[in-house]
Amino acid sequence: MSSHGKGARTIVGRRLFVSASMAGMVAAPAIVSAQSASGDWPSRQIRVVVPYPPGGPSDITTRIVLERASSLLGQSVLFDNKAGASGAIGAEHVKNSAPDGYTFLTTTTAMVCITQHLQPLPYDPATDFIPVARTATSWIGMGVNPQVPANNLQEFIAYAKANPGKINFGSAGLATITQLYGEMFNIETGVNMVHVPYKGSAPATNDLLSGQIQVQFDPTTLPHIAAGRLKCFAIVGEKRWPGRPDIPTLREQGYGKIGGDAWFGILAPKGTPQPITDKLAKAIAEAAGMPDVNEKLVTSGNYASYLGPAAFKETIARQAKSFGEIIKTAGIKI
Template identity: 40%
Template structure:
């Protein structure tokens, strides 16, 4: 497991210090017998999706460490904001936790009227894992490398399109970041979820995808899609022949998925520490490591403080893109 580096400006550091101060102040109220009943883990994705898959892998191994069952509750909808709003308003007692993803911070950057504060209404527990995107093209697209894709998109503006899981989704933002950095002119085609975008890419109706590795590797391995790069600092053992985006000549487009655990704001510090220990210990289990490695995930297992900084930094990252492209903001 490793902890990636992050960068954070002074305003974000001050916000983090304020959150930490509130967290410490609330610690004295923690129940010493936590947990004494089952814990629900809220997942914004639908059953069988990428988030649900990883959440259930972890939930199966947590009861021996926590002494109580961890029950996965799927709350999809509204670009993952339904799940986040539920957790933000739940009692801060550690019995409602959220399997949180990068959609949470993307929403914090894009959506103008959230009914919760994506930082202040949550307390970080741990950053579990990161997962790079695969940049893929249909087999009929003539580009064989990432630089060839960029050149083709510049030469024939608007001819190529990229599919996403919907406006404001992580895959949509990854494509917009690619366009911003490279100057490639790709038309965005938003879908109601990642599956229909994938179906149209396999059928040749969509030319480019920017999706996390989980569930995508099989299509690259069987030749139905052509992988041009992964958005990571190093290659993946699942697709060792596919270069990183920097190796492929296009640095600065690192955008993938991440997975973590958060709880309602003002959850007592001892409860957060208890959850952190349990999740970090689960990630040390060889069987869990093997299962998550098979999804293309890189395990982290961070401290709560690190994950809090990570989320603040991620919001700032996407806010910079929205400032450059205000049309991406969602009312």
């Protein structure tokens, strides 16, 4: 072989070596970043944006579960209430936050499964966030005024069918999940209850107690059910309410199969490294499994209902489709 051929080979070899070295240098930061994401995180305070006012169920459940989860991770958590526009203000803020694993969003069923079917949103629930975990679910009582001549669910359905349009159900407002529960009941049972929207759950419950309306699907009915001031023929939820364990769930009675529950969860901005979201989900799972954490949730009218990232994502997609069909069937508009 000529010296020219050997020289050409040497040059090509050096070029390949340099190219490989440069590729390695480019890849190295990504490897280090992945290792850092899974190993060093969290190295500072975590911020959780709660897109509702302090003191509500989304705020209470988030604080109960995330305070314990953050202690397991060895870092404190800052709860940042950014209320307004049915959760959209807080959601848009997190959507535009750096996906560095230090900003997360509390979400509700309404934010990612319902509101999108009723009005334009500044975020896409399916693409702008990564589901991290479901944390808790609310019990919903089917509160019934004592004057209604029925003693169980089947008697109530029979009475409602015999008196179409004469039973009014109240809600916390138009297009809220509390309206959707009544519409779900209408669709599944074939009855025709008339919706009466209120400006909040409390005034609806007051009118339920006085007999102005006959039915309300809402957590606010639970204390009155426990005290015997209201009848209750079903609990909306995955399991029975400890306050009245004798009352079966809708699902146990063959209904409650469409729509979904009133749950709460945690989302991360799109682009947040999976090792971080997986690590947070694991901490939430451990926290939600602790008896004292669940006891605090139960006291607030909720219960731990952890779902990991994949199961939570599937639940959001399935219930968003189901609620969309209910809204269309019932002709609900804002």
